[in-house]
Amino acid sequence: MGRGYLAEEIRQKLISILRDSDTGMSGVGISERIGINRLTMTKYLKVFAAEGLLRQKSIGNVTLWFLEPGQESFSFPDDYFKVAEMYLEHLTKCSKDSVYSLVRNCLHSGASASRLALEVMIPASAEVQKMYDAGKIGSAEQSLMRMILSESLQIFVQLPVAADTKRSVIVLAADSQSVIFSEAASAIYHSEGWRVWHLGDMSHAVDVMFDTDLQKLVGRVWKKKSGLLAVVVFSDTHEGLNFFADSVNPVRKKSNRIKLALCGKMPKNAGLECDLATGRIEDILQWSRTVSESMRD
Numbered sequence: 001m002g003r004g005y006l007a008e009e010i011r012q013k014l015i016s017i018l019r020d021s022d023t024g025m026s027g028v029g030i031s032e033r034i035g036i037n038r039l040t041m042t043k044y045l046k047v048f049a050a051e052g053l054l055r056q057k058s059i060g061n062v063t064l065w066f067l068e069p070g071q072e073s074f075s076f077p078d079d080y081f082k083v084a085e086m087y088l089e090h091l092t093k094c095s096k097d098s099v100y101s102l103v104r105n106c107l108h109s110g111a112s113a114s115r116l117a118l119e120v121m122i123p124a125s126a127e128v129q130k131m132y133d134a135g136k137i138g139s140a141e142q143s144l145m146r147m148i149l150s151e152s153l154q155i156f157v158q159l160p161v162a163a164d165t166k167r168s169v170i171v172l173a174a175d176s177q178s179v180i181f182s183e184a185a186s187a188i189y190h191s192e193g194w195r196v197w198h199l200g201d202m203s204h205a206v207d208v209m210f211d212t213d214l215q216k217l218v219g220r221v222w223k224k225k226s227g228l229l230a231v232v233v234f235s236d237t238h239e240g241l242n243f244f245a246d247s248v249n250p251v252r253k254k255s256n257r258i259k260l261a262l263c264g265k266m267p268k269n270a271g272l273e274c275d276l277a278t279g280r281i282e283d284i285l286q287w288s289r290t291v292s293e294s295m296r297d
Contacts (some may be wrong), residue, residue, distance in 0.1 A: 010034060010044050011053065011108055015073045024064030051105055071101070074109040083111070084120045091124050093129070096148045102127060103152050113156045113191035117184040118282060125149055125180045142270065149180060156187035157196075164193045166227030167292045170217070172199040174206075174240030178264060181234040181281055188285060197221055202244075205262060211247040218251055218258070228257055228292045232284055235264040246270050259291055 014116040014293045018025060025033075031041035032062055048054045053071060054084050057064050090098040105133055106116055125146070132142045149156060149267050169189050179201050186198035197217075205213065214231075231252070233244045242264045252258045261276040270277065277285045 004044065007044065007047075008034070008108075008110060009069060011048065012073050014048065014054070015067060015071055018065065018067040018086065019055075019071070021066070024066045026062055026064060030065060033269050038157075044121060051108070053108060069158075071100075072105050074106055076106075076109060077115070079109075080111070080115055084123060087120050088124045088127055091128070091145055091148060094144050098149070099148050099152050100155065103155050106161070107155070108262055112158070113242045114188045114285070117153065117156070117188050120148060122180065122184055122281070146180065150183055153180075153183045153187045159191060161190060161193050163195045164227075165195065165224070166296055167193065167288075168195040168197075168222055169199045169229065169230040169232060169288065170199065170221070171232045172202045172234070172244070174235035174244055174264070175203050175237065176201050177236040178234035178240075179279050181208070181263065182232075185234070185284060187234060189288070192289075194288075195221075203240075206240075207241055211250050218285050225255065225257065226260060228288075229255075230259050230261060230288050230291070230296045232261045232263065232288075234281075235262070237264070238266045238270060240264070241266055241270075241272055241277075245274050249273055257295060261287060 009079065014030070017033050022274065025146065027042050027045055028038055030045070030161060031038045034041065036044070038060060045056075049056060050165065053067060055066050055068055057066065069112065083102065086102055087099065090102060094166075103116065107113070128142060128145045128149070131137045132139070137145075171182050171185075171186045171189070173179045182198060182200065186196050189196045202210075230246050232240060233248070235241045235244070241264055245262060248260050252260050259276075260274040261278075262272055262274045263278055263286050266272065266277060269279070275291075278284060278287075
């Protein structure tokens, strides 16, 4: 059983047998319960401990294993709605440890980073903004919730993923209100194997020299100039989109492998010079996938 046993199945078994154990279990006891030889089980236990699922305690010559608090198993895609409710509840209570644990549990249970960002985290950000606009929370609480939300997205960025040198993307926000979208997009790009450079809130860079600065950045991070380099701009205003489009286009016109996508609020027939203009982050991501495939050497 051991050789063909999937790590995810072992993880679920561990959660099941350790959830109600106050005294912990030895590696030998766990291997017997799961049906895997002791040496193989020890390797899995160390991996799960590094992931934050387990903790260990040595008593004499015996090592006992415990489930870290807050661990839970989910079934996807059925549980995305359930997770969205749990995430928002933890977030609005400013319970950051519960938020981070929930995200890790979801990833351990096979959730898609893309769907977590789009169906759980971005809607939660919108709810926080509604609470602030309605006077239910103050600026300090809003700032803390945004920080927790941002840091939970960084969990995706920490995932070990082999980057594809043919797919590169520079992501930026034109204002502080759009940072959560740029962070979510960057996290999703990373999870899908893109080489990502997230610049964050670039509102301070609204000056006549930004096009020159961008050209230097492109030369530094995209030296081989192979595949696709997408520049993705998020903005809460048409003015922000327009400024960064004007700044990116001189660089974009030097290579047909550089593409520009704009995402945010804009009037109909805005006339922005770019490869894609939309108000939906989902459109940006799908466009990026399609264009990158079409431009492979």
